[in-house]
Ligand SMILES: Nc1ncnc2[nH]cnc12
């Protein structure tokens with residue numbers, strides 16, 4: 001299996017139904033069902049929001065440092081089996097702070113797991129765009145007490161209606177702190193969101209970015225500046241950003257000379273970890289080994305903190 005880096009992975013999106021049930025029992029959290037297959041049966045999504053509703057609901061089982069440690073350790077084991085040599089891992093502190101789980105529990109558990117893991121890895125703190133810019137700023141200030149535990153900031157959650165430009169100030173603060181910057185843009189939102197992420201937030205990578213392909217000038221900019229795109233093919237199909245894998249624009253992105261990478265996004269929900277995404281591209285789109293090698297090479301080039 002080819003070595004690769006994974007750069008677009010939400011740690012909360014690796015919460016498999018089996019672990020939901022185990023943590024619910026451990027923490028005495030009531031669930032609508034304790035049947036793993038019944039939980040999995042709900043994972044059919046009409047769009048990003050219908051997924052996010054389930055994603056946030058399931059997180060209620062994450063309570064203690066040990067829970068976050070177990071979650072991240074389980075991902076790192078799976079990732080190693082999938083050829084991941086380096087992972088830059090998103091986490092959503094607001095989804096936990098809003099439930100009364102403090103920052104030190106979240107960062108403490110995740111960082112300890114990353115430290116104990118075999119692969120090289122780092123954390124990227126994401127702001128939930130639908131909770132607004134003011135709260136994002138408060139969260140960043142709280143998190144700066146743990147500045148050494150994360151390498152950058154990102155922007156995720158519901159995209160349309162929450163343009164990147166709303167978050168200019170918090171991204172400026174992050175930049176001044178020497179933090180890397182990424183943002184989800186062009187997943188459901190249009191190319192204008194990708195432009196804003198580049199021009200206003202000064203992002204160094206674009207998460208998803210598939211709709212950038214609708215704007216030739218934007219494509220030229222991404223190519224010329226070698227801005228990497230962290231594309232998540234199985235996620236795009238499951239969230240209906242594309243009708244099927246066969247319709248995915250990823251091969252055209254590569255042909256345009258873009259720095260495309262392949263990632264799993266929320267593998268517990270979308271039917272596959274990162275190598276499963278590579279395999280699906282081979283199977284459904286007939287992508288060649290050379291193309292997949294190039295994507296894997298891109299993933300190391302696009303990493304912020306790989307010291308291989
Ligand atoms: N694909 C995605 N888009 C936006 N926010 C997310 N949070 C977790 N996965 C996400």
Ligand SMILES: [Zn+2]
Pocket residue numbers: 008009010156184207265
């Ligand atoms: Zn994502």
